[in-house]
Amino acid sequence: PLLVGLLANKDPAAKKYAEWTGKACRADGLRYELRVLDDPIDVEAALMDANDDPRVHGIIVYYPIFGQEESFSGASQDDYLRDSVSFKCDVEGLCHTYRTNLYRNVRYLDYPSNTEKCLLPCTALSVVKILEECPGCYDMTRPLGKRNEGKTITVINRSEIVGRPLAAMLSNDGADVYSVDVNSIYLFTGGRLHKVDETPESSVRK
Incomplete structure (x- = not known):
């Protein structure tokens, strides 16, 4: 190659x-x-x-x-x-095709055959992999997409390289995720994105 x-x-x-x-x-x-x-x-x-x-x-x-x-x-x-x-x-998983699929929680390029996984940005993915190994963070006995259910997570930074994809990945695994950036705060929940009237401090306390 x-x-x-x-x-x-x-x-x-x-x-x-x-x-x-x-x-x-x-x-x-x-x-x-x-x-x-x-x-x-x-x-x-x-x-x-x-x-x-x-x-x-x-x-x-x-x-x-x-x-x-x-x-x-x-x-x-x-x-x-x-x-x-x-x-x-x-x-790197950063082109339009992979980003769009990530934000729509489409995990395969060839749905419904599901033989070719989409690529994910490596830094954000590494954070998820670390959390999977931390006791109490991920419940690996649950079905895919529900392993973070019941968790509330705040991600500070919304760059295309780390913050935005990380928030999407955590939400796709079932968590409620506050995405905090300089000018706005969004909540990823249930596959939907909502702008919320929170502060960075209140989001972290969630």
Whole structure:
């Protein structure tokens, strides 16, 4: 398998992440190719080329590239690029297909056959996996989707990388989840999302 990384910024953390990706791939016997782009405007074309290349099995884009700079589509340019990664090549679970399925609690790409699981963002998923091992957090004897029932959880941060997917995953497992961000607080409950009149302090006390 070939994983292609696209790097188009001078951010030291992104460069270090790219180095670690290469080391991890080599340790596991995977091929890794880092494509460094001098001009961020070239990322979209490079991304489309990688999407269409049958030799490429996975794509990882190292952000930030444009930060919160708005794209013509209305979202940020980085969000636009994230959604441009084909779900067939997305190794991070961040493209539109996987995000939409997560927020709708669709766990498989091929429903109703249910043989191909959707990818989930790794940092948020790792938090869930840790909670599954903590006594009293998850009831693994209960059916999928009900293992967190009766729990109230507050997630502070609503980024697309960690906070938002984590809140959705916990809610999909049955919990009532308060999602707290700078400008608003939402409650995920019963598969629905409600804006609520709470404060960060009152949400945490729940």
